[in-house]
Amino acid sequence: MTLVVAGVDRGPAVALLEPTLPDRDGALDELIERVQQSGLRLVDAWHAAAVIESLGYTDLRSQRELGFSDTRAAGEYVFQVAGDWTADGEGWVPPRSDPPFTIVARSAASTLIYAVPWLALFIARLASPDALRMPSAVASALALALMFSLIASGGFVQAIVRRGEFYVGLRQARLAWAVMRTLLQAGIAVSVAVAAAGAVVGWYFQLFAWPSLVLGADAFVIMAALWMVCGIFSIRQQHWRVAIAFVAGFGAFSVARACGAQVVTSELIAAAAVLSTAWLQARWLFRDREPAAPARTNVTMPRLEVLAYCMLPYFWYGTVYFAFLFADRLAAGTAVVALLGGPFGTPEAYSLGMEMALLTLLLAASGVEVAGALFARAFSREAVHPIAGGVASLRRTLNGHHQRAIGFVVVSFAAIAIGVAAAAAWLLPSGLPPAAALTLAAGDAGYGLLAIGLLNALVLFETRRPWTVVSEFTAAFVINLASGYLLSHALGSAHAVDGLLLGAGYLAVASSIAVRRTLTHPDYVYAAG
Amino acid sequence: MTSLWIGIDAAWVLCCFGLAVALPASVLGRSRRDRVPLRMLGPALVWTWLAMAALVPLLASVHALNWATALIVCGAVPLVAWTCRHAEAPTRAATEIVRAVAFRLIDPRSLSRMTNPGPGALVLCALPAVPLLWILAGGFDVRLPVPLDMDTLWRTRQILGGSPLWDPTAALTAVLTSISVVDALVVAAAMRIALVALALVLAEQVLADAVGRHWWTTAPICALAAFAPWAPLATWGLALAILVGLASVLAWHRDHDRADAWHALAAAVLAAGLAAPLPGESGVLAGVARAPHFLDTRSAAEQVVQLSRTTPPAGSLVVGTPVQRLEIDGSPRFMDLLEFVRRYQDRAGDPQFRFDPGPRRLIVFVERQLVASAPGTAFLAAQAPVYQVPHERLALGARAGEICDAYRRTHQGAHVIYDSRDLRIYRIDLS
Numbered sequence: 001m002t003l004v005v006a007g008v009d010r011g012p013a014v015a016l017l018e019p020t021l022p023d024r025d026g027a028l029d030e031l032i033e034r035v036q037q038s039g040l041r042l043v044d045a046w047h048a049a050a051v052i053e054s055l056g057y058t059d060l061r062s063q064r065e066l067g068f069s070d071t072r073a074a075g076e077y078v079f080q081v082a083g084d085w086t087a088d089g090e091g092w093v094p095p096r097s098d099p100p101f102t103i104v105a106r107s108a109a110s111t112l113i114y115a116v117p118w119l120a121l122f123i124a125r126l127a128s129p130d131a132l133r134m135p136s137a138v139a140s141a142l143a144l145a146l147m148f149s150l151i152a153s154g155g156f157v158q159a160i161v162r163r164g165e166f167y168v169g170l171r172q173a174r175l176a177w178a179v180m181r182t183l184l185q186a187g188i189a190v191s192v193a194v195a196a197a198g199a200v201v202g203w204y205f206q207l208f209a210w211p212s213l214v215l216g217a218d219a220f221v222i223m224a225a226l227w228m229v230c231g232i233f234s235i236r237q238q239h240w241r242v243a244i245a246f247v248a249g250f251g252a253f254s255v256a257r258a259c260g261a262q263v264v265t266s267e268l269i270a271a272a273a274v275l276s277t278a279w280l281q282a283r284w285l286f287r288d289r290e291p292a293a294p295a296r297t298n299v300t301m302p303r304l305e306v307l308a309y310c311m312l313p314y315f316w317y318g319t320v321y322f323a324f325l326f327a328d329r330l331a332a333g334t335a336v337v338a339l340l341g342g343p344f345g346t347p348e349a350y351s352l353g354m355e356m357a358l359l360t361l362l363l364a365a366s367g368v369e370v371a372g373a374l375f376a377r378a379f380s381r382e383a384v385h386p387i388a389g390g391v392a393s394l395r396r397t398l399n400g401h402h403q404r405a406i407g408f409v410v411v412s413f414a415a416i417a418i419g420v421a422a423a424a425a426w427l428l429p430s431g432l433p434p435a436a437a438l439t440l441a442a443g444d445a446g447y448g449l450l451a452i453g454l455l456n457a458l459v460l461f462e463t464r465r466p467w468t469v470v471s472e473f474t475a476a477f478v479i480n481l482a483s484g485y486l487l488s489h490a491l492g493s494a495h496a497v498d499g500l501l502l503g504a505g506y507l508a509v510a511s512s513i514a515v516r517r518t519l520t521h522p523d524y525v526y527a528a529g
Numbered sequence: 530m531t532s533l534w535i536g537i538d539a540a541w542v543l544c545c546f547g548l549a550v551a552l553p554a555s556v557l558g559r560s561r562r563d564r565v566p567l568r569m570l571g572p573a574l575v576w577t578w579l580a581m582a583a584l585v586p587l588l589a590s591v592h593a594l595n596w597a598t599a600l601i602v603c604g605a606v607p608l609v610a611w612t613c614r615h616a617e618a619p620t621r622a623a624t625e626i627v628r629a630v631a632f633r634l635i636d637p638r639s640l641s642r643m644t645n646p647g648p649g650a651l652v653l654c655a656l657p658a659v660p661l662l663w664i665l666a667g668g669f670d671v672r673l674p675v676p677l678d679m680d681t682l683w684r685t686r687q688i689l690g691g692s693p694l695w696d697p698t699a700a701l702t703a704v705l706t707s708i709s710v711v712d713a714l715v716v717a718a719a720m721r722i723a724l725v726a727l728a729l730v731l732a733e734q735v736l737a738d739a740v741g742r743h744w745w746t747t748a749p750i751c752a753l754a755a756f757a758p759w760a761p762l763a764t765w766g767l768a769l770a771i772l773v774g775l776a777s778v779l780a781w782h783r784d785h786d787r788a789d790a791w792h793a794l795a796a797a798v799l800a801a802g803l804a805a806p807l808p809g810e811s812g813v814l815a816g817v818a819r820a821p822h823f824l825d826t827r828s829a830a831e832q833v834v835q836l837s838r839t840t841p842p843a844g845s846l847v848v849g850t851p852v853q854r855l856e857i858d859g860s861p862r863f864m865d866l867l868e869f870v871r872r873y874q875d876r877a878g879d880p881q882f883r884f885d886p887g888p889r890r891l892i893v894f895v896e897r898q899l900v901a902s903a904p905g906t907a908f909l910a911a912q913a914p915v916y917q918v919p920h921e922r923l924a925l926g927a928r929a930g931e932i933c934d935a936y937r938r939t940h941q942g943a944h945v946i947y948d949s950r951d952l953r954i955y956r957i958d959l960s
Binding site for chain 1: 596597628631691
């Protein structure tokens with residue numbers, strides 16, 4: 001047996017065993033033919049070794065049949081011999097990513113469409129407060145119904161959107177509609193159960209009178225269904241349908257008020273109008289594009305347990321996200337009950353400041369979406385280049401993309417926050433009260449940190465670390481609620497925003513650390529994807 | 530009817546108490562194969578009580594004690610116990626539980642594979658049946674039979690009002706009041722049944738562990754159940770803590786399990802905490818009476834609770850003695866009987882007389898039976914001297930009755946809404 005060292009142009013020197021095996025050439029020809037039939041364009045010797053192993057060749061088999069020391073040596077040989085050919089059929093072409101402008105426009109539209117109704121409502125309250133003023137007996141119950149409807153439906157919206165995008169991406173429109181309808185039914189059933197449980201809790205602990213409890217439960221179910229149906233529109237990037245639904249709602253509200261209906265009745269009519277319009281549009285969303293396809297074909301549903309297992313982290317993320325968003329308001333409202341003995345509700349200055357801060361977040365969420373989309377685009381583009389021996393360089397590159405994304409979020413949020421504050425100071429008849437201005441500043445700081453956390457969440461989702469997002473958001477929510485609750489009860493309801501600051505600060509720091517740790521091993525990240 | 534509703538409220542309080550103790554007992558009991566949850570009732574009560582004693586004053590100091598935080602306080606001990614049991618991999622254990630629950634919700638077929646709860650759990654659920662039946666049969670007196678319990682009730686009201694006081698018994702009463710949504714007076718009265726029953730069960734368990742289970746160990750316990758001495762709630766709590774400590778020490782001596790040492794330490798800390806609210810006067814905890822010593826008539830106590838249940842309309846003012854003020858829920862406005870007599874004596878008979886503006890309805894409690902006093906209770910010692918002398922208190926009530934009768938003779942809108950041998954209640958509508 002003689003060791004023969006063969007120098008090659010494109011790779012390190014390899015040690016080959018002198019061919020003393022019978023039919024070695026035949027086995028090698030067969031191997032090369034099988035590699036060729038795979039239709040793959042070999043990138044380097046490592047790629048060739050991976051293909052060889054995928055065809056069932058181990059180190060032992062490579063020694064026994066081919067005469068090489070291991071599969072890597074075999075890969076070196078195959079790449080040296082046949083690495084220049086162009087495979088039959090289509091080679092792999094990296095998918096063309098959308099140009100940056102398209103990504104920016106699409107991402108911005110997906111979040112701004114939800115900010116516009118909120119902005120319109122905010123301006124309407126400033127312009128005509130009496131038109132939207134509700135009786136105090138039901139205002140608290142309806143405010144809680146709105147908050148808890150978003151919390152309860154948030155998880156289902158995430159599940160509906162992600163599963164829908166998955167099946168639409170597979171061009172399985174009917175399957176997408178069937179799965180989403182199942183998730184929607186489950187979401188509505190859960191909402192009805194939660195509404196009933198909430199009514200029982202409210203009755204048992206004497207939180208509200210019976211009429212308020214029933215009204216709150218009804219509003220909760222309607223709004224939860226509305227958010228889930230609106231979530232469907234984002235699957236096919238048809239966010240403009242949300243605008244149509246809300247315009248119908250505003251119209252219904254105006255007509256009802258013009259006919260002399262009370263504010264509560266008009267708002268319920270408007271909510272029902274929005275829901276009906278949205279549902280009618282949703283049914284058209286997944287009509288099959290091919291006219292030749294048979295209608296009403298039975299669709300085989302995936303196993304619900306598997307579906308639930310896949311969606312569980314995104315479900316919890318959606319739920320905890322909205323719980324985090326409203327934790328400070330819950331703390332402030334309960335502080336009013338404990339300290340002043342009044343009904344649940346936030347003081348006017350606090351409410352004004354936090355609503356403006358929330359409006360800032362809704363507008364700035366487009367910046368988060370854009371930054372996340374641009375990072376995902378960069379993440380995909382970096383995957384095209386071979387990373388063997390260049391992990392450190394790839395790590396630096398990805399960290400650079402991440403830091404630029406954070407910078408984009410911070411700058412866009414700051415600009416929007418300044419704009420909103422200036423517009424408010426100009427629009428409000430007597431300017432912004434000092435207490436509201438202080439709350440706005442603290443709220444903006446908290447939501448700014450939350451925006452950083454949201455960007456990191458998008459990065460962690462892209463790098464297949466969803467449970468890390470859930471754990472960080474849950475910890476941040478607990479910090480937000482616990483500290484806001486204690487501080488608001490000890491120092492006054494205005495200090496509920498301190499909880500938001502603490503929770504969002506933890507989220508920003510912890511999620512950034514998690515992203516840095518993830519990007520420390522980018523090769524594992526790509527392998528996991 | 531009032532007695533029946535009070536009995537139902539008391540039964541509900543016992544159920545809440547049972548759940549608050551059974552849940553941590555279940556978590557503690559599963560840590561060892563030979564420990565059934567029933568034997569963990571004592572340690573579970575000690576740890577839960579200790580958690581309440583520590584957390585409730587903190588919450589009260591920031592006005593954060595309500596039904597939600599009370600539920601969290603009750604859940605703290607089983608959560609910590611569960612976390613300690615799964616200290617090596619709590620996340621994995623929690624994930625398995627969440628997945629199991631989620632998949633059972635999605636796939637109901639898996640519900641048929643649920644394990645049999647076992648006889649221990651059935652016994653645990655059946656335990657409250659005996660006192661519940663006794664209560665619902667009308668054997669429950671809502672009054673507090675030991676004067677020192679009025680101090681406990683007083684501190685409970687203060688804690689519920691936001692004062693950070695150290696009193697483990699009052700903390701337990703405050704938490705049960707928040708969870709059960711029942712008046713604190715009914716809670717305090719019902720707690721006596723629970724603490725006495727648990728103490729007797731623990732005493733039997735200690736004796737059985739020490740000398741084995743014989744007829745001559747069980748018989749005295751049964752006799753004690755029939756003739757339970759009238760001791761303050763804190764004394765029964767102290768007895769419970771001592772019994773749990775003894776049982777834990779015996780168990781540790783037998784099995785050398787570190788958990789039993791912790792249970793004994795917790796019992797010692799709780800015992801010290803129960804004696805702490807009485808600096809220099811801990812000897813009153815050893816006071817045991819042969820008969821109950823009520824500070825109010827049964828009619829007055831029941832009517833006060835009924836008034837709390839029916840929630841008087843806004844603008845109502847209740848007039849009564851400090852004992853009734855303590856017994857009633859804090860929401861309606863209250864005027865002291867002595868103040869009422871001082872302000873309106875000899876004037877109510879005048880047709881031109883009007884009560885002071887403000888309240889739209891007066892509800893006046895007039896006692897017609899002698900009620901004994903109770904020296905040594907901090908609550909009564911803080912009241913006017915007239916309430917500490919039984920005859921003076923009765924005379925004050927008589928003068929209040931004269932004022933109301935004089936007003937009835939010369940004005941409209943005054944009625945007697947309750948009249949018995951020991952109590953009369955007047956309702957005076959002012960608008």
